[in-house]
Every structure is written in structure tokens, then in C-alpha cells.
Amino acid sequence: MAAIEIKNLTKIYGKIKANDDISLSVNKGEIYGFIGKNGAGKSTTIRILLNFNYATSGSATILGCDCARESKKIKEFTAYVPGEVYFYPEMKVKDLLNYSIALNPNENRGKARELCEYFELSENRYIKELSLGNRKKVSLVQALMKDSSVMIFDEPTNGLDPLIQEKLFALLLEKKKNGATIFLSSHNLFEVEKYCDRVCIIKDGKIVLESDMETMNKARSLIVSFVTAKGAAEKFDYEGDINSLTKKLAEKDLVSLEIKHSSLEEKFMSYYGEDK
Amino acid sequence: MKTFSFKRTSSIFVTELKIKIRPFAIWVASIIGLTFLYMLLFPMVKDIALAKLESMPPEILAMFGMEDVGAIMNYNYFFGMIYQLFSIVFCGYAVAQGASIFQNEETNGTIEYLYANNISRSEIFAAKSGTVLTRIFILSLCALIPALISGAAVAPDVLSAKTLILCSVITLAAMLFYASLGFLLGSVLKRNYPASGIGLGILLVMYFIGYTSELVEDLSFFKWFSPTHILSPQDIINSTWGVGTTAYEPWGLVILSVLAVIMAVIAYLLYQRKDLQ
Numbered sequence: 433m434a435a436i437e438i439k440n441l442t443k444i445y446g447k448i449k450a451n452d453d454i455s456l457s458v459n460k461g462e463i464y465g466f467i468g469k470n471g472a473g474k475s476t477t478i479r480i481l482l483n484f485n486y487a488t489s490g491s492a493t494i495l496g497c498d499c500a501r502e503s504k505k506i507k508e509f510t511a512y513v514p515g516e517v518y519f520y521p522e523m524k525v526k527d528l529l530n531y532s533i534a535l536n537p538n539e540n541r542g543k544a545r546e547l548c549e550y551f552e553l554s555e556n557r558y559i560k561e562l563s564l565g566n567r568k569k570v571s572l573v574q575a576l577m578k579d580s581s582v583m584i585f586d587e588p589t590n591g592l593d594p595l596i597q598e599k600l601f602a603l604l605l606e607k608k609k610n611g612a613t614i615f616l617s618s619h620n621l622f623e624v625e626k627y628c629d630r631v632c633i634i635k636d637g638k639i640v641l642e643s644d645m646e647t648m649n650k651a652r653s654l655i656v657s658f659v660t661a662k663g664a665a666e667k668f669d670y671e672g673d674i675n676s677l678t679k680k681l682a683e684k685d686l687v688s689l690e691i692k693h694s695s696l697e698e699k700f701m702s703y704y705g706e707d708k
Numbered sequence: 709m710k711t712f713s714f715k716r717t718s719s720i721f722v723t724e725l726k727i728k729i730r731p732f733a734i735w736v737a738s739i740i741g742l743t744f745l746y747m748l749l750f751p752m753v754k755d756i757a758l759a760k761l762e763s764m765p766p767e768i769l770a771m772f773g774m775e776d777v778g779a780i781m782n783y784n785y786f787f788g789m790i791y792q793l794f795s796i797v798f799c800g801y802a803v804a805q806g807a808s809i810f811q812n813e814e815t816n817g818t819i820e821y822l823y824a825n826n827i828s829r830s831e832i833f834a835a836k837s838g839t840v841l842t843r844i845f846i847l848s849l850c851a852l853i854p855a856l857i858s859g860a861a862v863a864p865d866v867l868s869a870k871t872l873i874l875c876s877v878i879t880l881a882a883m884l885f886y887a888s889l890g891f892l893l894g895s896v897l898k899r900n901y902p903a904s905g906i907g908l909g910i911l912l913v914m915y916f917i918g919y920t921s922e923l924v925e926d927l928s929f930f931k932w933f934s935p936t937h938i939l940s941p942q943d944i945i946n947s948t949w950g951v952g953t954t955a956y957e958p959w960g961l962v963i964l965s966v967l968a969v970i971m972a973v974i975a976y977l978l979y980q981r982k983d984l985q
Contacts, residue, residue, distance in 0.1 A: 445983075484823050484984040504711065507826040514824070518817030522727050534719040535825040 435613035441490035450476040452637040465628035473637040511575035515586035521560035564591035720835035747858030783863035788945040802883040806890020807903035871950040875941035882939040888968040891975035
């Protein structure tokens with residue numbers, strides 16, 4: 433059984449098709465990267481998974497539970513970090529965490545305290561006093577303090593400094609080692625490339641690529657760029673035999689040469705290039 | 709796993725009361741203060757008020773439920789006249805509160821926090837509507853208790869506690885009707901439509917339709933379009949339920965109570981399927 437299974441999911445808002453017949457499957461214990469530009473349909477997909485919104489057609493399940501009908505059960509074992517974090521501004525961080533514990537019996541106050549220390553977050557500050565990054569930390573503590581088998585994170589590093597980002601992924605990798613499944617929606621392609629086992633690109637509500645990172649790495653083309661002594665600059669993708677490439681390059685009188693593997697960013701841009 | 713947990717619902721209910729305590733405290737203090745002010749001043753103002761009211765056009769007086777200005781000399785009637793004004797304010801508060809319980813959280817984005825937790829929409833609906841009902845109940849006590857205390861102090865011989873309590877009950881019923889209307893608007897309307905403003909608009913339109921029924925005799929049936937006229941405290945005071953002699957017809961109370969329940973049920977069902985905007 434897949435951890436997350438989406439089948440032929442369509443969501444229409446008025447005249448806009450936010451999700452257009454999408455299907456995907458996330459295996460247990462993997463980190464699954466979900467990428468696409470703003471308005472591509474990422475948040476709509478997440479909202480349907482968490483039953484904030486209802487699908488127009490199709491189905492979605494988390495650990496076999498139907499997202500629309502068994503939403504409350506799903507939230508027992510699913511943690512969520514929203515892209516934009518909004519809490520009650522009049523509350524202190526500790527009050528909010530206590531509120532979350534009151535609503536979720538399997539959450540743990542001791543764990544919350546540990547996580548606040550880990551993320552360098554003061555529990556005595558009011559939500560209204562917190563910066564975007566600190567509000568994100570509250571959201572992370574709130575999501576991670578329960579022992580969840582599925583985690584849905586929407587832009588979890590948005591607003592966090594690089595050190596806290598590293599700490600977050602260290603923790604997520606540990607959770608993954610213990611069998612947790614992480615659905616990571618992100619604009620940060622570097623972190624998706626670095627930490628995800630599989631990746632999915634969504635564009636205009638449709639999935640345009642779903643692949644595991646290993647296959648993607650093998651299939652990566654080379655990006656070759658050089659400048660000749662006569663000043664001619666050239667850049668091209670190369671997918672053929674590498675020895676043929678070096679022979680061809682040796683015939684030229686080069687002053688500079690760069691050969692690198694294409695990154696996830698280039699793959700992403702190849703789908704979105706025409707939108708620029 | 710229980711689908712409805714009283715403990716979780718109570719947590720949301722208490723938190724909801726706590727985080728909005730300041731604006732509510734201002735309402736409570738204002739209503740208590742104004743009720744004491746008006747009712748304790750009864751012995752001093754009744755003669756002056758009578759003189760002033762007698763010089764006003766009867767149509768204007770009717771607008772505030774003051775057809776018989778001489779009745780102002782009786783504490784119970786005086787309370788009814790003041791309470792008639794309060795009831796419009798209370799109904800405005802009820803419809804605005806009912807409409808905003810979901811829409812405010814949608815606008816502020818905090819509803820996403822609640823939805824992400826291990827709670828059902830039924831629990832959220834129960835807790836939030838419970839908060840509104842508690843607030844309007846407290847608010848109606850904030851007018852009733854000072855009026856009873858003031859009556860015992862300044863007009864102990866004529867004070868009819870039963871009449872004042874029935875006036876509060878009837879106004880509470882009108883508030884429940886408007887709170888349910890608010891729940892319905894908050895569940896139906898998307899967040900870019902101001903449900904509270906629309907609710908207040910409906911209240912005012914209904915009120916003025918009811919007022920027309922008092923101005924034009926042929927349009928007296930218009931009263932049945934205005935809950936604040938159907939459930940008028942003045943009607944209770946003038947009836948045998950109060951200190952008057954006419955019979956009180958409770959049909960309006962029954963019909964509006966049924967409508968309030970129907971609107972609340974529809975609001976609940978719609979809220980179950982409402983998309984987060």
C-alpha cells in the first residue's frame with residue numbers, strides 16, 4: 433500500500449481547473465518532492481489531501497484512508513506545515529503549543545520543549561512579535577512534536593536561515609530512517625534534489641514529470657559551454673558518448689571549457705522555459 | 709476514534725472565548741453601564757422624558773416602540789422602551805458574531821491551523837457556534853440583571869421581575885434567529901463577501917419593513933417580515949404575560965425559533981462541504 437495515492441484528481445474553482453486529472457503515488461518511507469511554479473496546483477493538491485477542500489472528481493488516500501471521508505483519522509498520523517503560517521497573534525508560543533496538545537492527544541509537551549530548543553525558539557514570545565522565520569519554526573515544532581508517519585510540508589524552509597534549514601533536514605532524514613513518509617512541496621529545487629527520493633513536476637494543474645532521483649541522475653544530459661580563441665561562445669546539451677564529445681572538443685582551439693551535469697533546475701526550466 | 713469529542717470541542721470553545729475576550733468585555737461593560745444609567749435615572753427622567761416624548765411625532769415614537777408615551781411613568785414599560793432599542797443592537801451583535809465566526813478565521817488564515825489538527829468540522833462548528841450563543845446569552849443577562857437591581861432600588865412596588873425576564877427571553881429568541889442567519893451567511897458566502905455587513909444590512913432592511921407596518925395600517929402584515937417586531941419586548945409587557953391586558957400570541961416566537969433551527973442546520977451542513985478559499 434502506498435503512503436499517499438492520488439487517482440485522477442480534478443479540482444475546478446469556477447472556470448479554473450486547479451488540478452487536472454492528476455495521479456501520483458508516494459511510497460512509504462520516502463521523501464517525495466512536489467514542485468511547480470506558483471499557481472501550478474501544488475497547494476490545491478495538498479488542501480485536498482488534508483480535506484481543507486473537496487475534489488471535483490477523483491480520489492486521494494493517505495495510508496489507505498480516504499482523504500474526504502476519513503480526514504479526522506488521517507490527521508491522527510499526519511503532520512502538516514503550511515506554506516504561509518497564520519496563528520492567533522494574541523497567543524504566546526507556549527499557549528499555542530498547549531492548544532495543539534489539547535486538540536491532539538498523541539502530542540507531547542516534553543517533545544515540544546525539546547524541539548523549541550532545537551530550533552532556537554522562545555516559548556514565551558507572543559505570535560504577533562515573531563518574524564516569518566520564527567512563525568515557521570512554531571509551525572515546524574507543532575508538526576514535529578507528534579509522532580507522525582506521514583508529513584506534508586509546504587515550503588517548510590521558507591523564511592528559515594540556512595543553519596536551521598540544515599537542522600530541519602537532519603531531523604527529517606532521521607524521521608525518514610524511522611519509516612516516516614515526507615511529501616515536500618518546495619520552490620527550492622536544490623533542497624529537493626539533495627533530499628528527495630522521487631520528484632514530481634506539476635504545471636497548469638497537470639503532472640508533467642514523475643521520476644525517482646536515481647533515474648533522473650542517470651538520464652541527465654551534459655551541459656557543455658566553451659569559448660574558442662576566436663571569441664566564439666557556445667553552449668549546448670549533450671546526451672551522447674562522452675569520448676566522442678572530448679574528441680570533437682579537442683579539435684577546437686579553446687580558451688575556456690565547462691562541462692556539467694544538468695540539474696533539477698534545468699529540468700524544471702525545460703518544462704517552464706516557454707513561460708518566461 | 710470518536711467522531712465527536714466533548715473535550716476537544718471544549719478546548720476550542722474556551723480558546724475562542726479567551727482570544728476574543730477584550731472586545732466582548734467592552735460590550736459587557738457598555739451594556740451594564742448603559743442599563744444602570746438609564747434604569748437608575750428612571751425616577752429623575754420619567755417626567756422630563758414624558759414631556760419631551762409627548763412633543764415628538766407619534767410615527768417617530770412608534771419606530772422605537774413607544775406608541776403610548778404615558779406608559780413611561782411605569783418602570784416595566786420604561787424598561788420595555790429602552791430594551792426595544794437594546795434589542796436591535798443585540799440582534800446586530802448576534803448576526804455579526806454569527807457571520808464572522810468562520811469568515812474571520814478564513815480571512816486571517818487561522819482556520820488552516822484548526823483544519824490541520826485532529827478535529828472534525830462538526831467539533832469546530834459546535835465550539836464556535838457555542839461561543840456565539842454563550843456571548844449573546846451573557847449579553848442579555850448584562851441588560852436584565854442591572855435592570856432588575858435598578859428596579860428593586862427605584863421602583864420596588866411596580867417592578868415585575870417576570871415581565872423583565874420574559875422580555876429578555878423574547879429578545880434572546882430574536883438574537884438566536886439573527887445568530888443563525890449569521891451562521892448561514894458565514895457558511896454560504898466566500899470570504900471576499902462581508903457576511904457580517906450583509907447580515908447587518910438584512911437586519912436593518914427587516915427592521916424598517918417592520919417599522920412601515922406601524923406607519924401604514926394597510927401594510928400591518930409587514931410586521932411578519934421583521935423578527936425584531938414579531939419578538940418585540942413591548943408586546944410582552946402589554947400582554948397578560950407581562951403587566952398588560954391583551955393576550956400574547958406566541959406563534960411568532962414558535963415560527964422564528966423553528967426558522968432559527970432550520971438555518972443553523974443548513975449552515976452546519978454547508979459548512980461540512982465548504983472549501984477553504
